[in-house]
Amino acid sequence: MSQNPPSLRPDLAPRALIQDAPRDQNRAGQPTIGMVSLGCPKALVDSERILTRLRAEGYAISPDYAGADAVIVNTCGFLDSAKAESLEAIGEALRENGRVIVTGCLGAEPEYITGAHPKVMAVTGPHQYEQVLDAVHGAVPPSPDPFIDLLPATGVRLTPRHFSYLKISEGCNHHCKFCIIPDMRGRLVSRPAHAVIREAEKLVEAGVRELLVISQDTSAYGVDLKHAEAKGHRAHITDLARDLGALGAWVRLHYVYPYPHVRDLIPLMAEGLVLPYLDIPFQHAHPDTLKRMARPAAAAKTLDEIARWRADCPEIVLRSTFIVGYPGETEAEFQTLLDWMDEAQLDRVGCFQYEDVAGARSNALPDHVAPEVKQERWERFMEKAQAISEAKLAAKLGSVQEVIVDSVDDEGATCRTKADAPEIDGNLFIDEGFEGLRPGDIVKVEVEEASDYDLWGRLLEK
Numbered sequence: 212m213s214q215n216p217p218s219l220r221p222d223l224a225p226r227a228l229i230q231d232a233p234r235d236q237n238r239a240g241q242p243t244i245g246m247v248s249l250g251c252p253k254a255l256v257d258s259e260r261i262l263t264r265l266r267a268e269g270y271a272i273s274p275d276y277a278g279a280d281a282v283i284v285n286t287c288g289f290l291d292s293a294k295a296e297s298l299e300a301i302g303e304a305l306r307e308n309g310r311v312i313v314t315g316c317l318g319a320e321p322e323y324i325t326g327a328h329p330k331v332m333a334v335t336g337p338h339q340y341e342q343v344l345d346a347v348h349g350a351v352p353p354s355p356d357p358f359i360d361l362l363p364a365t366g367v368r369l370t371p372r373h374f375s376y377l378k379i380s381e382g383c384n385h386h387c388k389f390c391i392i393p394d395m396r397g398r399l400v401s402r403p404a405h406a407v408i409r410e411a412e413k414l415v416e417a418g419v420r421e422l423l424v425i426s427q428d429t430s431a432y433g434v435d436l437k438h439a440e441a442k443g444h445r446a447h448i449t450d451l452a453r454d455l456g457a458l459g460a461w462v463r464l465h466y467v468y469p470y471p472h473v474r475d476l477i478p479l480m481a482e483g484l485v486l487p488y489l490d491i492p493f494q495h496a497h498p499d500t501l502k503r504m505a506r507p508a509a510a511a512k513t514l515d516e517i518a519r520w521r522a523d524c525p526e527i528v529l530r531s532t533f534i535v536g537y538p539g540e541t542e543a544e545f546q547t548l549l550d551w552m553d554e555a556q557l558d559r560v561g562c563f564q565y566e567d568v569a570g571a572r573s574n575a576l577p578d579h580v581a582p583e584v585k586q587e588r589w590e591r592f593m594e595k596a597q598a599i600s601e602a603k604l605a606a607k608l609g610s611v612q613e614v615i616v617d618s619v620d621d622e623g624a625t626c627r628t629k630a631d632a633p634e635i636d637g638n639l640f641i642d643e644g645f646e647g648l649r650p651g652d653i654v655k656v657e658v659e660e661a662s663d664y665d666l667w668g669r670l671l672e673k
């Protein structure tokens with residue numbers, strides 16, 4: 212899957228954006244830690260938690276290698292290409308700083324890391340927050356100061372201040388054959404709904420305007436808790452989405468599977484409580500391919516479901532990812548996927564070429580597809596996806612959209628419509644009259660221009 216451009220790689224996380232005081236503003240003698248965060252948005256949330264704890268204990272965060280007493284590298288081990296990238300990042304941190312603690316998904320294979328980099332100080336696995344902190348304490352002892360080290364109410368976030376990821380559960384009960392996440396992260400463990408809501412409330416109070424709900428399987432939220440209610444909040448995705456929607460921020464749902472109960476989320480979108488946006492990793496459309504993948508909800512009649520969602524909420528935007536060239540994928544199966552795309556008319560689509568991942572059960576499947584066939588199918592798929600995206604965006608010309616401002620510079624404002632998740636979807640650009648805008652503003656624009664993936668618009672009102 213390494214051939215796909217980064218913009219279509221949901222496993223490629225945004226690089227850590229460490230917004231903190233530079234070292235010379237830290238107090239003298241204060242221990243300082245650097246963080247390199249690789250991997251998916253879920254890993255980014257882990258990095259944020261680790262930094263939150265360290266800040267609470269009195270550590271300062273360094274934005275560069277030179278200013279850090281030690282560096283934590285939060286790795287990704289989802290694909291072989293991501294593993295290679297993680298090893299490279301560890302090597303760079305060792306060269307530039309020399310005192311390196313490794314954590315994250317790749318930490319589940321410590322000998323893989325120490326084999327390549329014997330000088331790392333410690334290796335811990337995913338979600339082993341306590342072990343990471345122990346390793347940091349060992350490498351750079353804390354020097355607590357209760358007046359300076361009070362934890363900010365919102366913790367430390369690596370994402371820009373106006374949007375924040377909100378992790379609602381960890382792990383996964385499925386066994387998709389191409390995926391090793393359940394082996395690395397374990398079975399589904401949901402956070403209590405009241406804890407999620409409390410975190411979301413604090414974020415919104417601190418100025419967050421958009422909450423990005425993430426987990427391995429958002430639709431399964433609360434299954435392990437038997438959807439029990441605690442402290443006035445029920446652990447079910449429909450209830451959680453409604454409760455989050457009441458906070459007044461944009462709420463965007465990622466990694467939802469097309470189970471029948473997802474229908475209950477659509478009225479919340481139609482009401483405006485939750486953004487009319489569903490990120491559903493369909494991965495394929497042919498039932499036999501889905502069966503060979505052992506996908507959840509493989510038997511769902513997805514086209515019927517999509518039609519139902521659109522009937523209940525016509526403005527809903529659907530994003531998905533697909534794998535082409537999965538072992539045993541015939542030309543007829545691939546053609547079914549293309550035909551399905553014609554019908555489904557998804558708004559936003561990413562596509563991977565299948566790639567073996569060490570430890571995945573799909574490696575042992577017969578009839579692997581030749582690399583040139585995978586490439587050719589990927590190109591045909593992307594051509595179709597691009598044409599659909601282009602037509603969908605062209606249809607927005609002249610419409611009025613509410614957009615959130617992500618950044619402003621001398622040239623203009625970079626914004627997103629409700630149809631665009633940060634990092635993975637497109638943008639709407641405002642080139643004139645943008646001077647008074649600030650990141651996090653939500654404004655109305657009239658769409659004046661469209662390309663394959665992006666829009667340009669005229670500011671109407673703040």
Ligand code: SF4
Pocket residue numbers: 383384385386387390391392393427428507
């Ligand atoms: S649903 Fe499948 S692809 Fe997603 S994390 Fe679980 S096993 Fe992996």
